[in-house]
Amino acid sequence: MVTKARVNEIGLTRNDYKGRPSTLCLGCGHNSIANQIIAVCYEMSLNPHDLIKLSGIGCSSKSPAYFLNRSHGFNALHGRMPAIATGATTANRRLIAIGVSGDGDTGSIGLGQFKHMVRRNVPVVYIVENNGVYALTKGQFSATADFGQQLKYAGVNELPPIDVCLEALAADASFVARSFAGDSNQVRQLLKAAISHKGTAVLDIISPCVTFNNHETSTKSYPYGKAHEEPLQDITYIPEYEPIVVKVHEPGEVQAVQMHDGSHLMLKKLDPDQHDPTDKVGAFHLLEEARQAHQFITGLIYVDAKRQTLAEISHLIDTPLALLPEERLRPPREALDSIMEHLTCCRKV
Amino acid sequence: MTSLVSKSNGHQSVINDFQIMIATVNGSGSQTANTVLLRAIFRMGIPVTGKNIFPSNIQGLPTWFSIRVNKHGYIARLEDYHVLVAMSQQTIGEDIEMLASGGICLYPEEWKIKRTRQDITYYPMPVKALTDMADVPANLRPYIANMVYVGVLATILDIDLSQIAFAIDYHFNGKAKPVNMNMAVVRAAYEWAQDHIAKSDPYTVEHMDTTNGMLLIDGNSAAALGAVFGGVSVVAWYPITPSTSLIDALRQDLTDLRTDPDTGEATYAVIQAEDEIGAIGMVIGAGWAGARAMTATSGPGISLMSEFAGMAYYAEVPAVIWDVQRMGPSTGLPTRTSQGDLISAYFLGHGDTRHVVLLPGSIPEVFEFGWRAFDLADRLQTLIFVLSDLDLGMNLWMSPPFEYPDTPLDRGKILTAEELDNLDRKYARYEDWDGDGIGYRVLPGTDRDTGAYLARGTGHNAQAVYSERAKDWVENMERLNRKHDTARQLVPQPVVDQVDGAEIGLIAYGTTDACVVEGRERLQQQGIKTSYLRVRALPFSDVTCDFIDQHDRVYVIENNTDGQMARLLRMEYPELAARVFSLAYADGLPLTPRWMTTAILEQER
Incomplete structure (x- = not known):
């Protein structure tokens, strides 16, 4: 018996969002994230032709090959995906950009580009698959590795870690979230929210490296993550076309955050005193306190759905620049004649 | 205009064939005076060129401006100068030493210099007295002081005062207050010179008609106009002398010519990047997505762009890079000219890389290559470097009016959704269907499954899929060599x-x-x-x-x-x-x- 595969609202199956088979290690957190990207794009009924997938260099950055075969992609240079994202989304503002980076790519070589992309609020879902280690070069510490952590070949890490979320917040990020590759539901909900966000959405996802950094003493491991993850909220993403079914009975318990595209994020707080993700100063406190207390908090840390994007600041027309016809790109002959006339007669007009 | 001073005093007249050197201190506002002189002589119909020789500094260091007047139309720099305006106390000794025999030296009389040379003519000017007399706020006096030498030179060289007035009006965009203030000083100095200077030198200008219909423009402004008429839509850049004024001009031109007058919406974006790596990355991202993208930089920026340049070569992404060359190696002489980036631009990137490099030699070519570079980039699907230099980019040059592009925009080989539907074969990004080494692009956002590909700097096969196969690598590089030979035919010929x-x-x-x-x-x-x-x-x-x-x-x-x-x-x-x-x-x-x-x-x- 042939069962018909389920299709989404634009008639595509989940398989239509897949990529090539992964060449990453079995059990790698990055594979799990790739699967959530596939699931989310399918569930949101996104047209793969509207999506672009971008990355830098490293294990994480290989993964765009493993999802969205029907989408264009650009596997850029080490740490330089933000620049490619900035150029591509400026050239065509209709594109939905999903970028995948790693902790070396973002936290070290690309930290400058990362912060400037965030500062410009370039419309991109920027995922950091954070495992605290350089795996392709066989196990050096990355800048997000814990202070005092030990690795087989690298020895003891004597430097404090860079916190990707804190860096993003300090650069005026409009969307900052942290998650854990082992918490696929949360990853999915946050990805949906990130895709609905109009500016840069930074998703710092702890994504264990099963080969080099998955032992229990590592805070970037599955065992540690499963044992210590402290979600801030139960997150439910509600698309713009669905009614909000969760009734807000008691303020402070469930918080509804409206995204730019009209969708909502329902945040059920797990602790009544917990963080309001629209409070920026609170977000700084939360991150720094968690850092000092070695707490592994996950969830939506900060969101400002209204901050202007680079395209808005640039007053770009709606038509993608890349698709403008000649008559919109090349001024007419009369325009050149008039400039020449002004220059030859030496009088400003 | 009749001059009260007696001409040439027994010397043979030297008409329209000499060089003026104006030595000033940077930050003193002398640029206004100098370009006014240059433009006034140009408007008298005489071929003229001006060169600004300036330090990498904001204020207080010596700066020179040379104006060459040549009736034959020669525009090269000369070592010799015949008319010295010595307004820089730090360098006046050396400046006078270098003055050609028989030359003249104008200087502020209050400096009381020793007249050590017998073979030149000294003309002291009462700069302080004339500026003190002027009806000018005290804080503007140092700036207006430069107008004294404009007026005195007008008398000595017989420069048409009405053309000086015109040039001042042009410079200040017709704004009455600065025009009148500057012109008043020029007139006062002119009249003082008429009354007090007995001309005993041979240098003079006379009206000609060789510059009619010509214009004066710097190369960076011409390049900016070229880019606009080439349909540029994404510009990313990082400030660096001597390319910055190219982007300044471009921003202004785009604002004027590519903003919707009703909605204020822009058909372009100009992004000031965090560094040159960011700038070229944005340009490559935009070029990949289908925009006409460019950046402008100089040697140190070119060095930083190296890795991305190699990637764009290998992933075959179109974009335009202007390199307004300055002196290297290293920071070198940031405000001095050179042609030192030829080899680095041609081979920019690691591994086997050869780029297309355009070498404009005149202002009309700067404009033409400015728009043509985008057509070449799209046709060849690669970076096009345009090498200008500080001399061409930042100095004023005579030029005939620019010719409107004679061909429509060439977007190169791009397949639309409909064209993908009608293909008689399977699409592959890097397959050489035409034998010219150039594959077909499908832009992101094209609504077809078959056109998507993953651009990458890693080894890839014709389908743009990661490959470490020896055959794939060799075939790809052979095709890039074919493309290089195609470029040989398409670039401007010698x-x-x-x-x-x-x-x-x-x-x-x-x-x-x-x-x-x-x-x-x-x-x-x-x-x-x-x-x-x-x-x-x-x-x-x-x-x-x-x-x-x-x-x-x-x-x-x-x-x-x-x-x-x-x-x-x-x-x-x-x-x-x-x-x-x-x-x-x-x-x-x-x-x-x-x-x-x-x-x-x-x-x-």
Whole structure:
């Protein structure tokens, strides 16, 4: 018996969002994230032709090959995906950009580009698959590795870690979230929210490296993550076309955050005193306190759905620049004649 | 205009053939005075060029501005100057020492200098008295002081005062207050000179009609206009002398010409990046997505762009990079000119990389290459480097009006959704269907499953899929070589002046043209015939090979130390290498005809 595969609202199956088979290690957190990207794009009924997938260099950055075969992609240079994202989304503002980076790519070589992309609020879902280690070069510490952590070949890490979320917040990020590759539901909900966000959405996802950094003493491991993850909220993403079914009975318990595209994020707080993700100063406190207390908090840390994007600041027309016809790109002959006339007669007009 | 001063006092008059050197201190506002002089002489119909020789500094260091007046239309720099306006106390001794014999020196009379030279004429000017008298706020007096030498020179050289008024009006965009304030000082100085200076030198200007219909513009402004008429839509850049004014001009032009007057919406974006790596990355991202994208930079920026340039070459992404060259290596002389980036631009990136490089040699070419570069980038699906330099980019040059592009935008090989539907074969990004080494692009956002591909700098096969197969690598590089040969046919071809019976060939490129044109004339006067080929792009054309073959000795004249073009020619044509002689020199200033002719005569003796 042939069962018909389920299709989404634009008639595509989940398989239509897949990529090539992964060449990453079995059990790698990055594979799990790739699967959530596939699931989310399918569930949101996104047209793969509207999506672009971008990355830098490293294990994480290989993964765009493993999802969205029907989408264009650009596997850029080490740490330089933000620049490619900035150029591509400026050239065509209709594109939905999903970028995948790693902790070396973002936290070290690309930290400058990362912060400037965030500062410009370039419309991109920027995922950091954070495992605290350089795996392709066989196990050096990355800048997000814990202070005092030990690795087989690298020895003891004597430097404090860079916190990707804190860096993003300090650069005026409009969307900052942290998650854990082992918490696929949360990853999915946050990805949906990130895709609905109009500016840069930074998703710092702890994504264990099963080969080099998955032992229990590592805070970037599955065992540690499963044992210590402290979600801030139960997150439910509600698309713009669905009614909000969760009734807000008691303020402070469930918080509804409206995204730019009209969708909502329902945040059920797990602790009544917990963080309001629209409070920026609170977000700084939360991150720094968690850092000092070695707490592994996950969830939506900060969101400002209204901050202007680079395209808005640039007053770009709606038509993608890349698709403008000649008559919109090349001024007419009369325009050149008039400039020449002004220059030859030496009088400003 | 009739002058009250007696002319030439027994000397033979020197009319419309001399160089003025104005020595000032930077930050003193002398640029206004200098360009006013230049423009006034230009408007008298006399060929003129101006060069600003300035320090990397905001205020207080010596700066020179040379104005060459030449009735024959020669525009090269001269070592000699005949009229010195000495307004820089730090350098006045040296400046006077360098003045040509028979020359004149204008200086502020309050400086009480020793008149050590008998072979020149000194004209002290009451700068302080004249500016004190002017009806000008005290804080503006230092700036207005420069207008004193404009007025005094107008008397001495017989510059048409009405053209000075016109030039001031142009400079201040017709704003009455600064126009009147500056003009009042000019008039006062002019009248003082009429009453007090007894002219005893031969230098004077006379009306001509050679500049009618011409314009004065700097190369960076011309490049910006070229880009606008080339349909640029994404610009990313990082400030660096001497390219910054190109972007300044471009921003203004885009605001004027590409903003919707009703909605204020822009059909372009200009992004100031965090560094040159960011700038080129944005440009490549935009080029990949289908925009006409460009950046402008100089040597240090080119160095930073190296990794991305190699990637764009290999992933085959179109974009345009202007390199307004300055002196390197390293930070070098940031405000001095050179042609030192030729080799680094051509091979920019690691591994086997060869880029397309355009070499404009005049203002009309700067404009033309400005728009054509985008067509070439899209046609060849690669980076196009355009090498200007500080001399061309930041100085004012005479030019005929620019010609509107004679061909529509060439977006190159791009398949639309409908074209993908009608393909008689499976789409593959890097397959060479036409034998020219160039595949077909499908832009992101094209609503078809078959067109998607993953652009990458990693090894890939024709389908753009990661591959470490030896055959894939070799085939890809062979195709890129075919593409390079296609570029050879498409880039601007050399300009050749073949002279019958000339044993000597000269090869030059870029701004060096001005020196070579005049130097050839001087050699001709000494009985030495030369042919001349001006290279306008890399890769080389077969025309260049033939030219070398047809001459016994070919001198390659360029403004760098290593003789970079000569090296490239020897590498490209090893069988002709023995005929290629390098004449390369770089001291921060444009090459002069005297240097060139002396160097060639030394070789030929």
